[in-house]
Amino acid sequence: MDRSELERAKCLRVILDLEINFYPNIDCAFCATQSIPVLIPSSVFFLAVAEIGLAIDYQLLVMFFSFTLFSSKILNTFWKSEWRLYCST
Structure with a gap:
């Protein structure tokens, strides 16, 4: 105001x-x-808001790395199968 x-x-x-x-x-x-x-x-809520922000950041990190590991396994499987197809012909 x-x-x-x-x-x-x-x-x-x-x-x-x-x-x-x-x-x-x-x-x-x-x-x-x-x-x-x-x-x-x-100011009473300052610590709670900061903790929620850290928890959200941590969850995003976990989701990012789990997706990265999952997608790398899928890509490795895909490339190996594709490589076998090209080498066998």
């Missing part, structure tokens, strides 16, 4: 910012001058 939106909200008493993207999207300086508390619990 920028300054113009905050000025229009005359009955605003508190802001609870639940976004976890850590982007400063609220004019906290203006809220402080108007005595409007801004509650941002995103």
Whole structure:
């Protein structure tokens, strides 16, 4: 919320910012001058979000390497069988 939106909200008493993207999207300086508390619990979720990101990265790595190993076995089998066909004729 920028300054113009905050000025229009005359009955605003508190802001609870639940976004976890850590982007400063609220004019906290203006809220402080108007005595409007801004509650941002995103720092509580920081470790959980980081762990989820690492888990997703790990899973992608496992999937990539298992696909690479599987596809290399298939390609080796294919090339060996093709090579036998060409050598036998």
